[in-house]
Amino acid sequence: MIYEWYVDIFFLTNTLLDVSAMLAAGVILNRQIRVGRCILTCTLGVLLSIVFLLHMNMLWSSVLLHGAVHPLMTLMVFGGKDRVGYLRALLTMYLVIFVMGGVQNSIAVYFGSSTVQILFSGVLAAVMFVIYLIRRRVTGGICQVELWLQEQKVTVKAYCDSGNLLRDPENGMPVSILQQEILTALQTERQTLETHRIGYRTIHENDGTLEVVTLDRMDIYHRGTVRQIMYPEVGLHKGEVMQRPKVQLLLNAEYF
Numbered sequence: 001m002i003y004e005w006y007v008d009i010f011f012l013t014n015t016l017l018d019v020s021a022m023l024a025a026g027v028i029l030n031r032q033i034r035v036g037r038c039i040l041t042c043t044l045g046v047l048l049s050i051v052f053l054l055h056m057n058m059l060w061s062s063v064l065l066h067g068a069v070h071p072l073m074t075l076m077v078f079g080g081k082d083r084v085g086y087l088r089a090l091l092t093m094y095l096v097i098f099v100m101g102g103v104q105n106s107i108a109v110y111f112g113s114s115t116v117q118i119l120f121s122g123v124l125a126a127v128m129f130v131i132y133l134i135r136r137r138v139t140g141g142i143c144q145v146e147l148w149l150q151e152q153k154v155t156v157k158a159y160c161d162s163g164n165l166l167r168d169p170e171n172g173m174p175v176s177i178l179q180q181e182i183l184t185a186l187q188t189e190r191q192t193l194e195t196h197r198i199g200y201r202t203i204h205e206n207d208g209t210l211e212v213v214t215l216d217r218m219d220i221y222h223r224g225t226v227r228q229i230m231y232p233e234v235g236l237h238k239g240e241v242m243q244r245p246k247v248q249l250l251l252n253a254e255y256f
Contacts, residue, residue, distance in 0.1 A: 143222035158249035174252035
C-alpha cells in the first residue's frame with residue numbers, strides 16, 4: 001500500500017495541533033505562556049520533524065521527535081528552572097496530544113479524514129479536555145464538613161478556598177465563611193452565642209465587616225481523611241456563599 005504525504009498539510013496540521021496542546025497544557029497547569037513564543041517554537045519543532053521524516057525512516061524519526069523535539073519545545077515554552085514543573089508540563093502536553101489523537105482517529109473512521117475535520121476535531125478535543133480538568137479541579141476542592149455546637153450537629157458541603165486568608169485580628173485564628181442560615185438551623189432556643197465583628201477585604205478590594213462566632217468543633221472530611229478543628233471561628237454571610245459549585249461553607253486556606 002502506498003501513502004501520499006503532503007508536506008504543506010502535514011506542516012499546517014501539526015503546527016496548529018502542537019500549539020493547541022501547548023496552550024491547553026498551560027491552562028490546565030495554570031501557567032502563563034507567551035503565545036508568540038509558543039507559535040514560533042511549535043513551528044520550528046514541526047519543521048525539524050519534517051527534516052527527520054525526509055531523511056530517516058519512521059522509527060528513528062519518531063524516536064527523535066518524542067525523545068528530543070517535544071521535550072525541547074516544552075523547555076522553550078514552559079522553561080526548565082523548576083524540574084518538577086517542567087516534567088509535569090511535558091506529561092500534560094503528551095496527555096493532551098493523546099486525547100486529541102484519539103478523537104481525531106475516531107472522527108476519521110466515521111466521518112472521513114479531511115484536513116478541516118482533523119484540525120477541528122483536534123482543537124475541539126483540547127478544549128473539551130481543558131474544560132473537563134478545570135471542572136475536576138474545582139469539584140476536587142469540595143468536601144463534607146460537620147459543624148458542632150452544644151451537642152447539635154449539622155453537615156454541610158464546603159469548598160477548600162485557597163483564597164480565603166481571613167484571620168481574626170484579636171487572636172490570629174483563621175476564619176471560615178458560613179452561610180448564616182446554617183447557623184440558625186444549628187442553634188436551639190436556649191443557645192446564646194457571643195459574636196464580634198472583624199474587618200475584611202475581598203479580591204476586588206471591597207472593604208466591610210463580618211459577624212464572627214465560635215463553634216465547638218468542626219470535622220473536615222477530605223480525600224479519605226478527617227481533620228478535627230476545636231473551637232473554630234466562622235464568619236456569617238447572608239445568602240449563598242458560592243453558587244458554582246454550590247456550597248454552604250468556605251474553609252480557610254490554613255485547614256488544608
